[in-house]
Amino acid sequence: MLRDRFMSDLKEAMKGGDKPRLGTIRLIQAALKDKDIEARGAGKGPISDDEILQLLQKMVKQRQESAKMYGEGGRPELAEQENAEIAVISAYLPKQMDEAEAKTAIAAVIAETGATGVKDMGKVMGELKARYAGQMDFGKASPLVKQLLG
Structure with missing residues (x-):
C-alpha cells in the first residue's frame, strides 16, 4: 500500500537527513490526511490507492503550474524547488503512458x-x-x- 511506503520513505529521509525529500513526503501526508478527513465527513473510509494516485497527479500538476509561473516571474530558485518536489512525488506514480x-x-x-x-x-x-x-x-x-x- 502507498501509505506504508510513504511512512517508510519518511523514516528513511529523516535518518538520511534528506530535508527536501522529507518536506515533500510530509506535504503528501498532509494532503492525504485532508482527503481522509473529507472522506470521513462524507461517511466513507480512508481513500483508496487509486484516489491517492489521483491526489499525487493533482499535486504534480499544481507544482508544474507553479514552477512555470515562478520561471516566468524571474524566481528560478522557487521554480527549482517546485521541480524538486515534482521529482519526489513522481517517484510514487506509475510510469506514464506515452x-x-x-x-x-x-x-x-x-x-x-x-x-x-x-x-x-x-x-x-x-x-x-x-x-x-x-x-x-x-x-x-x-x-x-x-x-x-x-
Whole structure:
C-alpha cells in the first residue's frame, strides 16, 4: 500500500537527513490526511490507492503550474524547488503512458464499450479512469478520445 511506503520513505529521509525529500513526503501526508478527513465527513473510509494516485497527479500538476509561473516571474530558485518536489512525488506514480500507448488503450476501450460518437465520451473516459488511474494524463486523453470518436 502507498501509505506504508510513504511512512517508510519518511523514516528513511529523516535518518538520511534528506530535508527536501522529507518536506515533500510530509506535504503528501498532509494532503492525504485532508482527503481522509473529507472522506470521513462524507461517511466513507480512508481513500483508496487509486484516489491517492489521483491526489499525487493533482499535486504534480499544481507544482508544474507553479514552477512555470515562478520561471516566468524571474524566481528560478522557487521554480527549482517546485521541480524538486515534482521529482519526489513522481517517484510514487506509475510510469506514464506515452501518446501512442494512450491511443492504443483508448481505441481498445472504445471498442469494448461500443462507443460510437462523442455522446459516449463520458462512458469511455469513466472506463479509462477506472483502468488507467495514475498512468494516463486525462487532460491530454480527452482530446484523443474526441478525435477517435469524432
